[in-house]
Amino acid sequence: MVLRFFKKTAQTISKGILRFAGGIFPHATISIDDLDSIEVALYRADFGRETVEIILGEIRAAYRSERELRRQEVVAIAQHVLRRQMEGCEGRLTLGQCPEVICLIGSNGSGKTTTVAKLAHRMVSAGHSVLIGACDTFRAAAHEQMKIWAKRLSIEMVGSKTASDGSSVAYDAVSAAIARKKDVVILDTAGRLHNRSLLMEELAKMRRILGKKMAESQVHGLLIVDGNSGNNSIEQAKAFGEVFPLEGVAITKLDGTSRGGALVGIYRQLHIPIHYVGIGEGIEDLIPFSLEEYLQSLFVG
């Protein structure tokens, strides 16, 4: 059931492990020469140097004691290492105060607007009342895109075609949510302004303005990372985190990337739990991240 989520990454990994290892037979033994192909596959899947070295080190140690390893044992070693590396990685938003504000932050094209829609849909389906704030005022098209989603989902949206300031829209959205007694406000934000420092200033301002209306514990920064950008996205994520406290991360587009191993590096370097993964363009294609599902689906095939 979970197997389709990380299909491309799984194909990349399985190529490396299977190629010299008796095809699909889990009991086939692999030789020490196969380690190179396993190593390449793990790098291709973007697990990052630290993690690949640990996995390889443990496989070598197992060789020394066993001399013969079956493919399923290699997989078990990799999963065991990853389980350790990813300890505590599953994040969940806890909703309780009314309203809770979830602010989606990330670079242009990472999937923020789509994820706002998917998340709003999830929350409405779970019985919460939701209001969307269209705070990407930088691009006119962003407002339209959010509006189309809100209309399709029949979810109230606060936005402005003419506002030049995302923070003022955020303020209005939160005020409306309080007045209308909504459970959750989900804010879309801009991923690009004229330059990077302006974008950071804008985010810092939004956080300050939200702080005037809400308790700190009511505001949840959710970082949106494009799964295709893999380990490269980490530096940028750190910059966002400096101006807007990040509670969790959602990693999008994992349906189409062979670099799903980057989740490990993202988690280990940012120390932010992974709340959701995006696995397609449809409204249902956002799922809570489960480490076990991830580990199972990486090594199928």
Ligand SMILES: Nc1nc2c(ncn2[C@@H]2O[C@H](COP(=O)(O)OP(=O)(O)O)[C@@H](O)[C@H]2O)c(=O)[nH]1
């Ligand atoms: N395949 C796939 N496409 C996605 C996913 N999430 C977003 N997208 C697509 O990525 C593109 C950019 O998304 P958008 O939400 O506009 O990004 P934003 O600029 O951060 O708001 C759109 O074409 C989305 O349909 C996902 O999980 N999988």
Ligand SMILES: [Mg+2]
């Ligand atoms: Mg957008």
